[in-house]
Amino acid sequence: MRPLPAVLAAAFAVAGATGARAQDSVFGIRGLGFLDRSVSGKSSALGGGFVLFDPAAAVNPASLAGWHSTAGWAVAAGSDRSFDTGAGTASLSATRFPVVGFAGNLGAKLVLAITASDYLDRNWSVQQTDTVSPRGTPVVANDNTQSAGGVTDLRVAMAYRLPGLTLGVGLHALTGSTSTSVNRQFPDDSSYIPFSNQQTTAYSGVGVSFGALASPIKNLLAAASVRFNGRMKASTGDTAALVPLPVEVNGGLLFQPLTGVSFSGTVGYAGWSSAANALAASGQVRSRNVWSAGAGVEAQVWRVGRGVVPLRLGYRWRQLPFPIPTDSTGTTASILTEHAVTFGLGFDTAGGHATVDLGLESGSRTAGALSEGFTTLYFGLTIRP
Amino acid sequence: MSAWRSAVVVGLVAGIVGCREQITTAGRCPSLCPRTNIELADTLLAMADSADTSVRGFVLTREASFLLLSTLDSLKGRALIRFSALDTIWFPATAETAYVGGIDSVRIALQVEQRDTAVKQLKLLVYRLPASFDTGATYASIQPWFADSTLLDTVPIGDSVVEGDTIGVRIATGLLIPPGDSDVLSLGLAIAAASPTALTVGSGNLSTSAPVLEYFVHARTPLDTVTKETSVEPIVSLFVMSPPPAQPPPGVLAIGGIPSARATLRLSLPKVVVDSESIVRATLLFNITGAAGGFARDSFYLLAEPVVRDYGVKSVLWPDSTVSGKVLIHQGQTGPVELDLAPILRFWGTTTGDSTPRLVVVRAYPEGSILGAVNFDSRSAGATGPALRVTYVKPYTFGVP
Numbered sequence: 001m002r003p004l005p006a007v008l009a010a011a012f013a014v015a016g017a018t019g020a021r022a023q024d025s026v027f028g029i030r031g032l033g034f035l036d037r038s039v040s041g042k043s044s045a046l047g048g049g050f051v052l053f054d055p056a057a058a059v060n061p062a063s064l065a066g067w068h069s070t071a072g073w074a075v076a077a078g079s080d081r082s083f084d085t086g087a088g089t090a091s092l093s094a095t096r097f098p099v100v101g102f103a104g105n106l107g108a109k110l111v112l113a114i115t116a117s118d119y120l121d122r123n124w125s126v127q128q129t130d131t132v133s134p135r136g137t138p139v140v141a142n143d144n145t146q147s148a149g150g151v152t153d154l155r156v157a158m159a160y161r162l163p164g165l166t167l168g169v170g171l172h173a174l175t176g177s178t179s180t181s182v183n184r185q186f187p188d189d190s191s192y193i194p195f196s197n198q199q200t201t202a203y204s205g206v207g208v209s210f211g212a213l214a215s216p217i218k219n220l221l222a223a224a225s226v227r228f229n230g231r232m233k234a235s236t237g238d239t240a241a242l243v244p245l246p247v248e249v250n251g252g253l254l255f256q257p258l259t260g261v262s263f264s265g266t267v268g269y270a271g272w273s274s275a276a277n278a279l280a281a282s283g284q285v286r287s288r289n290v291w292s293a294g295a296g297v298e299a300q301v302w303r304v305g306r307g308v309v310p311l312r313l314g315y316r317w318r319q320l321p322f323p324i325p326t327d328s329t330g331t332t333a334s335i336l337t338e339h340a341v342t343f344g345l346g347f348d349t350a351g352g353h354a355t356v357d358l359g360l361e362s363g364s365r366t367a368g369a370l371s372e373g374f375t376t377l378y379f380g381l382t383i384r385p
Numbered sequence: 386m387s388a389w390r391s392a393v394v395v396g397l398v399a400g401i402v403g404c405r406e407q408i409t410t411a412g413r414c415p416s417l418c419p420r421t422n423i424e425l426a427d428t429l430l431a432m433a434d435s436a437d438t439s440v441r442g443f444v445l446t447r448e449a450s451f452l453l454l455s456t457l458d459s460l461k462g463r464a465l466i467r468f469s470a471l472d473t474i475w476f477p478a479t480a481e482t483a484y485v486g487g488i489d490s491v492r493i494a495l496q497v498e499q500r501d502t503a504v505k506q507l508k509l510l511v512y513r514l515p516a517s518f519d520t521g522a523t524y525a526s527i528q529p530w531f532a533d534s535t536l537l538d539t540v541p542i543g544d545s546v547v548e549g550d551t552i553g554v555r556i557a558t559g560l561l562i563p564p565g566d567s568d569v570l571s572l573g574l575a576i577a578a579a580s581p582t583a584l585t586v587g588s589g590n591l592s593t594s595a596p597v598l599e600y601f602v603h604a605r606t607p608l609d610t611v612t613k614e615t616s617v618e619p620i621v622s623l624f625v626m627s628p629p630p631a632q633p634p635p636g637v638l639a640i641g642g643i644p645s646a647r648a649t650l651r652l653s654l655p656k657v658v659v660d661s662e663s664i665v666r667a668t669l670l671f672n673i674t675g676a677a678g679g680f681a682r683d684s685f686y687l688l689a690e691p692v693v694r695d696y697g698v699k700s701v702l703w704p705d706s707t708v709s710g711k712v713l714i715h716q717g718q719t720g721p722v723e724l725d726l727a728p729i730l731r732f733w734g735t736t737t738g739d740s741t742p743r744l745v746v747v748r749a750y751p752e753g754s755i756l757g758a759v760n761f762d763s764r765s766a767g768a769t770g771p772a773l774r775v776t777y778v779k780p781y782t783f784g785v786p
Contacts, residue, residue, distance in 0.1 A: 092407050093407045095406065127409055127410070128412045135666075135776060193728070239785050328415040
């Protein structure tokens with residue numbers, strides 16, 4: 001590696017270390033949590049526009065055809081967020097692992113893979129201070145409510161190469177749990193004993209996804225995927241709820257007008273209104289159908305030694321399915337949207353047996369007057385033994 | 386992989402995966418607050434379905450850590466001490482045995498526990514008692530022993546003597562211990578002053594403040610020039626009172642005093658109250674009958690403890706100090722008293738405490754070390770009887786999903 005790529009990589013590391021927020025959000029307190037994106041380092045740098053073509057992403061099973069040898073990959077994402085609490089700005093941070101996977105070729109046409117990716121993030125913690133008067137005398141009460149955990153998407157998928165067409169299918173199992181706890185302290189009055197309570201909720205569900213890649217014309221690759229989800233079961237041991245999960249449809253294009261230059265874009269739709277009734281039954285705001293879109297450009301114009309370091313740029317936008325209530329009854333709510341500009345690069349190492357992809361996102365999430373800024377650094381490592 | 390690249394990759398991994406987790410933020414309600422708020426409820430439970438009683442006699446006067454000497458009209462008290470036997474043999478040098486030939490003098494050291502410094506001309510009167518006095522003696526039965534003929538010494542107690550000070554009484558005259566007394570000396574203590582008062586000194590039940598009897602002896606011929614100083618501590622120390630405390634009358638819950646009294650309350654509680662998770666405050670409300678007794682300006686605690694096994698007055702108390710509640714009582718205090726019971730109710734909600742009886746014993750603390758006592762209206766008094774005030778969190782619903 002030459003000094004410049006090393007400096008750029010170090011700059012990414014510094015950006016990730018000094019603050020980034022990525023896979024979770026203060027808005028995860030609503031609905032089923034914060035909807036994760038199972039993207040790789042490369043897809044993140046391209047604004048998600050490449051995600052349907054990315055074999056390391058767990059969206060389109062047909063994209064697994066991009067693995068021409070045995071491969072294993074993992075992505076880590078460090079995220080820093082800033083949120084205006086009304087009484088100041090809270091600086092938050094978290095580290096998540098959006099996707100890990102392993103793939104192998106069976107013959108020349110078939111690729112098998114297993115992946116584990118974040119589906120719903122339910123990590124949040126809220127601190128509130130109030131004054132209560134249970135016995136007529138005011139006493140300060142500090143409440144902390146927090147949730148830890150989420151839902152993971154385990155996928156077994158395969159892709160089959162046909163002339164001019166690749167098809168894929170994936171079987172999904174959703175699993176995970178959250179531990180939610182509430183704690184009340186009375187800091188100024190020792191005659192009151194702190195109160196705490198905790199609940200563990202387990203989640204399970206299944207789904208199936210189909211995907212296709214085709215090249216209708218020269219230098220243009222088209223992709224599509226659809227995912228059918230069953231109902232996710234949430235159970236606490238003595239209480240259970242079934243939440244119908246959405247049908248997700250995605251379509252994308254990858255255009256390579258010149259050697260070393262490519263444009264990619266993806267549009268997605270998820271019918272999250274399927275979960276609306278179940279959420280309303282538990283006193284939450286009804287979920288809604290959402291769109292997402294992302295686009296990016298990659299230019300392999302930077303040669304370093306015998307290799308090429310691709311530079312990537314992108315932009316993405318998406319709606320999130322769980323509106324944020326603006327009144328205590330939840331009859332009015334604001335739509336939560338998210339957008340980000342992205343940048344990244346990648347390079348091979350270990351004699352071409354390993355690839356490092358870096359992606360840096362900076363954006364915001366907005367729901368009415370509430371806004372959360374975030375910076376996320378994705379680090380993807382792919383090993384091809 | 387080159388060293389350069391390895392270093393960069395490791396640095397990147399450390400930079401990202403050096404996991405940082407700061408996800409706590411102030412809630413912005415109603416948008417970003419939990420679905421359910423913590424709600425408190427407060428209720429007053431009358432003890433109509435409960436039972437209460439009190440019994441005196443848990444710590445007796447011979448088990449107390451103090452000896453009461455009193456000339457008060459309302460309470461008179463005198464102390465009786467039997468010291469352990471004097472060693473009549475010692476070894477002044479190798480191959481040399483000395484036998485006690487005579488007692489030159491004795492010195493008694495007493496530690497003052499409580500006194501009323503407003504009362505002047507306080508004097509300690511030391512009497513010679515029969516070596517083997519009856520430990521079941523009463524105030525009336527000991528009067529013949531406190532006669533002028535048995536008075537060994539009268540020692541003024543200066544006004545500067547305060548709690549914790551030691552009174553030293555040296556009896557200069559020689560003492561003879563008859564052979565029938567087996568080298569055991571017993572003494573009686575009383576006080577006199579310009580006006581009725583009371584004084585407590587440490588008893589033999591508390592080694593740090595126990596009375597000490599120091600003998601100054603000389604040896605028998607031919608070693609009659611050899612002397613020795615030796616000390617002994619009590620084997621019995623007690624005091625007697627007039628009038629003696631009686632069992633609490635019906636309608637009264639008596640706590641404290643000597644012999645000490647304890648109140649036992651059997652609580653009948655709704656299930657929600659015994660939910661270990663939800664109680665944030667529980668207070669047992671008493672109403673003092675009359676005024677709290679004890680030394681002037683004295684104070685003591687009322688301590689509530691759960692019962693592990695119900696054997697009536699011999700019930701076994703839970704020995705964990707964290708599962709208890711206490712409140713400070715001052716001498717002369719009147720009116721309502723609030724005793725924290727939340728730790729006990731929470732204990733009953735645990736797996737360990739669930740099977741224990743819903744019994745609470747309230748006693749004075751430190752029991753047997755203070756004279757303080759208090760009487761409360763019992764359940765039979767109706768509205769002024771004990772009541773339980775509970776503040777709890779209403780059932781908290783996390784919600785699913």
